[in-house]
Amino acid sequence: MNNPYEYLGLSRGANEEQVKSAYKNIAASIQNSSASDSEKSMRMNELNNAYDAIMNELRGTSSYSGAYNDNQYNSGASQFSDVRQRINTGRIDDAETILDGIPTSMRNAEWNYLKGVIHQRRGWMNEAFRCYQNACRLEPSNQEYAAAFNALNNNAHGGYRRSRKTSSDGVCDLCTGLLCADCCCECCGGDLIPCC
Amino acid sequence: MFGYVTVYKPELKIKEYEAYKGVYCTLCKEMGKEYGFLSRFLLSYDGAFYVMYKLGLSNDNICVNKSRCTFNPCKKCMKVCAGDNAYKIASTLTVILAYFKLIDNLNDSSFFKKIILYLIYPYFAFLKNKARKKYPEIFEIVEDEMQHQFEIEKEDNPAPDKSADPTAKMLSRLFAFGESDKNKTKAEKFGYQLGRVVYFLDAFDDYNDDLKENTFNPFKNTDNIIEDASLSINLSIGALCESMTEHHFNNFSSIIENVICDGLNFQLDRITQKYRGENCE
Numbered sequence: 001m002n003n004p005y006e007y008l009g010l011s012r013g014a015n016e017e018q019v020k021s022a023y024k025n026i027a028a029s030i031q032n033s034s035a036s037d038s039e040k041s042m043r044m045n046e047l048n049n050a051y052d053a054i055m056n057e058l059r060g061t062s063s064y065s066g067a068y069n070d071n072q073y074n075s076g077a078s079q080f081s082d083v084r085q086r087i088n089t090g091r092i093d094d095a096e097t098i099l100d101g102i103p104t105s106m107r108n109a110e111w112n113y114l115k116g117v118i119h120q121r122r123g124w125m126n127e128a129f130r131c132y133q134n135a136c137r138l139e140p141s142n143q144e145y146a147a148a149f150n151a152l153n154n155n156a157h158g159g160y161r162r163s164r165k166t167s168s169d170g171v172c173d174l175c176t177g178l179l180c181a182d183c184c185c186e187c188c189g190g191d192l193i194p195c196c
Numbered sequence: 197m198f199g200y201v202t203v204y205k206p207e208l209k210i211k212e213y214e215a216y217k218g219v220y221c222t223l224c225k226e227m228g229k230e231y232g233f234l235s236r237f238l239l240s241y242d243g244a245f246y247v248m249y250k251l252g253l254s255n256d257n258i259c260v261n262k263s264r265c266t267f268n269p270c271k272k273c274m275k276v277c278a279g280d281n282a283y284k285i286a287s288t289l290t291v292i293l294a295y296f297k298l299i300d301n302l303n304d305s306s307f308f309k310k311i312i313l314y315l316i317y318p319y320f321a322f323l324k325n326k327a328r329k330k331y332p333e334i335f336e337i338v339e340d341e342m343q344h345q346f347e348i349e350k351e352d353n354p355a356p357d358k359s360a361d362p363t364a365k366m367l368s369r370l371f372a373f374g375e376s377d378k379n380k381t382k383a384e385k386f387g388y389q390l391g392r393v394v395y396f397l398d399a400f401d402d403y404n405d406d407l408k409e410n411t412f413n414p415f416k417n418t419d420n421i422i423e424d425a426s427l428s429i430n431l432s433i434g435a436l437c438e439s440m441t442e443h444h445f446n447n448f449s450s451i452i453e454n455v456i457c458d459g460l461n462f463q464l465d466r467i468t469q470k471y472r473g474e475n476c477e
Contacts (some may be wrong), residue, residue, distance in 0.1 A: 123364065123388045124357040125431035155434020156427050161461060 004050035016058055020097050023051045027101035041079075048082045048098065055094060083114050092121050109139035116148065128152065200397045201390070202241040203451060204458035212451050218260060218274030219251075219448075220244040225275070226283040228266065230330075231291055231323055236267075238294045242394075243286045245455055249371065249386075250282035252445035252452055253379055278447075281374070285334065288327045289370065292338050295324040304411060334373065341366035349412040356428055359414040360395040367391030379443075386439045392432040393460055400425035401467050422471055429464050433457070 005012055008022045030043045086095035096118050102111060116131030132149040139145060154160075182192040203216055223243055227235050251258065256278040263275040298320050302313050328335040344362035348354055364387075371387030372380050399406075399414050403421050406413035418424040436456050445452060 119357075123385065123392065123435070124361075125389075125392070125435055126357045126428050127355070129427070129431055152431060152434070155437075156430045158430055158461060160430075160434045160437040160457060 004053040007046070007050040008054065010054075014054075016055070019051065019054050019058070023047065023097065024101040027098070028103050031103050031106050045082070051098075052094075079108070080110055080114055087114065087117055087121070092118055109135045109142065109145060112138065113142075113145045113148065120148075120152075125152070129156065198394060198398050199240050199242060200394050200460070200463045201245045201455060202459050202463070203454050204462045207454055207458050208451070212454070214274055215260070215276060215448065216244065216248070216451050218276040219247050221263070221265060221273040222276050223247055223283055223286055225263075225266070227287040227290065230284065230287050231326060234319070235287075235291060235323060238290050240290065243290045245452075246289065246370075247282045247286045248448045248452060248455075249383075250285070250374075251276075251278055252448045253375065253383070253443070254278070254282070255446060258447050285331065285373070288331045288334055289338075291323045291327045292335055295320045295327075296338060296342050304409075334370070337366060337369045337373070341369070353417055354414070356396070356414040356424075359412075360392045363395040364388045364391030367394070382439065382442050386436065386443070389432045389436045389439060390456075393429055393436065396425060396429045396432065397460075397463055397467065400429065400464075401470075403471075422468055426464060426468060429460075433460050433464075436460070 005014070008019065008026065010018060010022055014022075026047055027044065030040055030047065033040070035043070080099075083095045083098050086092075086098070095114070099111060099115055099118070112131045112135035116128045116135060119125075119128035119131060129149075129152050132145060132152060135142070135145040136149045178193065185192040203213070205213065208216070220239075220241065224236050224239050227239060258276060258278040261275040261277065263273055265271040265273050298313060298317065302310060302317070305313065324335075341362045344365075348359055348362060367390050368384045368387035371390070372383040375383045396414070400421070403413055403415055403425070405411075406416070415421055415425055433456070440453060440456055
């Protein structure tokens with residue numbers, strides 16, 4: 001790859017803010033272009049690599065010459081695998097910059113879900129809840145989004161108290177349940193537990 | 197902190213309650229020793245919770261002695277000693293927070309109230325200077341985040357998450373203060389969510405007054421205050437309960453669990469009742 005600074009149209013010595021705004025501009029132009037989806041994802045990948053390289057250099061983690069490796073872009077399965085990768089490695093700020101660079105018209109269920117994950121990592125629970133809610137509304141059949149939303153929704157209704165209380169006497173509940181079932185069966189002439 | 201972080205008594209065992217009171221009494225004594233007799237009136241249960249959290253994570257053994265209350269010598273109380281450091285930090289913190297609360301009140305109270313506050317101001321300034329000398333780092337954390345809070349509240353309708361951020365960060369830094377690397381991130385996360393709960397509880401509690409006096413409140417733009425505040429508070433309490441399971445407490449684990457999972461929820465119920473009652477009238 002060429003010099004990542006050239007790719008972003010910046011000169012060496014640009015600060016983080018400049019890099020981020022250049023990134024957002026280019027990302028928006030890629031997403032708005034008329035190219036095919038596979039080409040878009042390829043160009044986004046190049047852009048992300050350039051962005052990463054500069055960020056690593058600015059933060060002193062490594063120099064860009066060594067930072068390249070052929071990133072396998074997993075197109076198809078996830079539109080935002082680069083974002084997911086950053087979230088998994090704990091680079092929340094970078095992941096958010098990429099998400100914010102995506103134009104409003106392209107913000108689908110997964111975008112909302114990932115934004116929610118980022119908010120939750122930061123501890124901004126209200127925003128996370130709202131984002132998960134949006135993700136579920138846009139794609140109600142997705143298990144991943146539903147699980148994240150349900151976990152928070154359970155807490156939102158005080159579920160943290162209930163789950164704690166019932167966990168201690170689960171065995172008692174089971175026995176009582178069986179005895180009740182047995183009584184019911186006997187009423188109807190059957191028998192669930194023969195010995196009582 | 198504002199007195200919201202307390203135990204829920206009906207769910208406590210007697211021995212847990214005694215231990216809790218013991219920590220409170222010991223903190224009271226420590227404050228008398230460090231900052232003079234009068235400073236004891238600033239004591240709150242929040243400080244006691246801070247001590248319990250710190251002692252809970254530490255590996256020190258805890259010893260319990262019998263002692264007597266200074267205010268009421270007929271009353272017996274326990275002295276829970278271990279890691280004097282935790283008590284020192286908590287008493288310093290109580291003093292510093294009281295000072296900033298006074299400054300806050302000075303900024304938005306009526307003329308006559310201001311005169312009274314100015315009369316007690318020199319005493320608080322004296323306490324603050326003493327505390328600052330002992331723990332400059334703690335003073336810096338509180339001053340820093342209070343400044344951020346002040347700036348954010350001047351903005352035009354920040355989202356609740358954003359307005360809670362400085363207070364949450366303050367507690368996050370205070371809870372992580374002095375922790376080992378192993379516990380630091382856990383304590384930061386715990387403190388952050390606790391800060392949010394305290395901030396939202398306080399905002400919920402003051403909602404009507406803030407509307408009347410036209411002062412800042414993060415829930416000002418909501419249609420249904422009870423629903424919105426409960427949602428915000430419950431989400432954070434839920435996150436706190438999850439964060440509890442990541443901690444390994446050597447001491448007081450059941451009391452801390454009581455405070456987090458029952459005590460905070462009880463405060464929420466109490467405030468909700470207050471608003472429901474007003475609506476019925």
